[in-house]
Amino acid sequence: MSDLGTAYLTDLRERMRGVKALGEGALDQLDDHEWHGVLGPEGNSAAVLVQHLSGNMHSRWGALRNGFTAGVEAETSGRHRDAEFEDGARTPGELRRRWEDGWAVFLDAVDHLRPEDLARELTIRGEAHSVLAALQRQVAHYSGHVYQLVFLAKTLRGAGWQTLSIPRARAAGDIQADMTGSDTKNDAP
Template sequence: MNVFVAEYRRYRKLLEGALAQVSDDNFFRRLDEQDNSIAVILNHISGNLLSRFTDFLTSDGEKPWRNRESEFRVEGMTRTALMEKWDRAWKVLEGSVFSLGPQEMQKVVTIRGVRFSVEEALARSLAHFSYHVGQIVYLARHFSGTAWEYLTIPPGQSEQYNENPDKEKGI
């Protein structure tokens, strides 16, 4: 279980490091009409985590109360409200997943009626989460321009980093 916990935490650190560098205007800004804003992506991953991990072992991961389509509309929402939703989603993830033991990893859960081992469901969730965190980091870096503070290895510092590769473990 530690592998999943460490990776979720590592991506959370990247996500929140990127969000900290974005103004409120850029939080809601889209590159064009077809693209999602950081706010939309955060709303979507929050909704996804809330649905997947509420009653994780005992109910389908696609909850009847989830309205996935509404996650892509943030008009009238505030950054504060979206950050509160993100905090709730993280707490649900932590409470449902971070204490699972080896026996629970072999259990079966369903997502949209499809059966997955807990391990498979977590791998899928982590891939989805990291994909969207990457989108947020990319947008935040784009909007921050030269003020961007690197969240991973800065250009020209690979050798120095390789002497103590602490970021690989989310430290």
């Protein structure tokens, strides 16, 4: 398990830092007023998504920030989850600090985990999980919300959106070049 555990934690660290960077790429494109924009009556703004992610990260991973501790309850009693979904009209600067603080807590916890910790038990809202299961739960949760941020920012920016991956026209040319062994865009007629 040690080699597999090491490989898993190494991959997790890299991937989650990539998820964080993706979210930052979306947030960077928002104008100040767009942080509080929603796409529908029950929609979440970027501000709300940032507040929720940060609250979850602090609650779930704060006790593990310096390494695994047996008997950890990964849901702090002082968390007010419902308040995370209320747009408190915080400034983009305040929201950025919450974003960074939340991710610092989560990534510090992951950085301090060891392969042997993955099979250990912690509880979330009284429900037992292996550390591995808790991590997988959060990977899905955090990635889902970051993709919501990307969708929201892309929709709000419209034509002003700058892609966070390979632009479509470039992707088609790259695929064609890979298939033929040459870059057809630069070939002479």
